[in-house]
Amino acid sequence: MNTLLHPQGPEGEAVYWRRRAVIMFVVIAIIAVISLVTGRIRHGAGGAAAAGPTATAVVRTSGAGGSGDEGRCVLDELTLGITAPDGVAAGQAVDLTVELGAGAGAPCSLSLDDHALSVTVNSGTDEYWSTEACTDAAPSGQVAIMDADPVPLTVTWPGTHVDGACADTGEAVAAGTYAVTVGVAGGASATSQLTLS
Secondary structure (H helix, E strand, C coil): CCCCCCCCCCCCHHHHHHHHHHHHHHHHHHHHHHHHHHHHHHHHHHHHHHHHHHHHCCCCCCCCCCCCCCCECCHHHEEEEEECCCCECCCCCEEEEEEEEECCCCCEEEECCCCCEEEEEEECCEEEEECCCCHHHCCCCEEEECCCCCEEEEEEECCCCECCCCCECCCCCCCEEEEEEEEECCCCEEEEEEEEC
16 A cells, blocks of 8 residues: 555544645745745845946036036046157157046046137247147047046147147247146146157
8 A cells, every 4th residue: 555645653544644734834834935035135136236336426516617517527626637758859740648537536527518628838938839729639529537547638739830720830849848738618727848859
């Protein structure tokens, strides 16, 4: 006789079937509780992951010199720098590197169409070249500054002496030291030196 279907023992068969039913109920209940707990843990982890990016986003809504719009850089908190390569011969094109940074280290966006970036090359009081005269050389568009690391932009001075309309004056650019200045309209400025050989 099959003892699985017909339990044997001192008790009646109905007693063994009731015991089996209780054990099965307990096992099913334990499985249901485990499934419910793990489901809640997974749901909670997914919700925390989805909320992460919005919690870390930083925007600026006010500040002197700024536009006051969310996410836009506060102009008077920007950091500026400009560097020039060494050993460039007089009369040759020079790639000037402008560095834009968020002084407070908070991510922000700067529109160079609204706040023009200007670069000038001077010798004493004589202005040799500028992006205000040669507007095509000026960077434009939106610049995203994500953290304290500055964003590099390249501005190329063709190595010529121009007038206010960006026309070559024909005057030779001599070897020597020149001042290169970068500024943002309504914000900071910085000056460095460029030596031509």
